[in-house]
Amino acid sequence: MLQQNAWHLEHKKQVWHPSFRAHLTESEVVDRLLSYSLELQQGYEVYQNFLSAIRTKDSQWFPELLEQNYSHLPEKYATTIKTFNQYQKGILNALPPPTLMVT
Incomplete structure (x- = not known):
């Protein structure tokens, strides 16, 4: 679950x-x-944020998530973050570009 x-x-x-x-x-x-577990709770929140950024196709939020400091999480999360960074260009290419607001 x-x-x-x-x-x-x-x-x-x-x-x-x-x-x-x-x-x-x-x-x-x-x-x-x-x-x-606070550590599990924090990791779950990070995981859900990434899922949500991808699900909502938010091409601005995804890189913002990658820039955050996750040193408080277990090493296993670092591996996932590294993988996301490695494939960030491909992931962002799959997401629509952000829309510009004209005022």
Whole structure:
């Protein structure tokens, strides 16, 4: 569930989760998991931001995300950020250019 896009998580239908001994929605399970670790919560937020930038085809937000300091996250995240940087040109080519506002 942590790897799913947050907007695809079930928010209404509760099912039994033996690990939690409770009926929970998918979003409630994710919330509980994230409550156990600040590091996991921060990593999840970064991950969801990248997914959202790509999903919304935001060619300005994606490079802004790459410029942020992620040194507080585990090394595994650095590998992903490095990969995004390596393929940034191709990713940005797949996203529409930002629209200019004329005033």
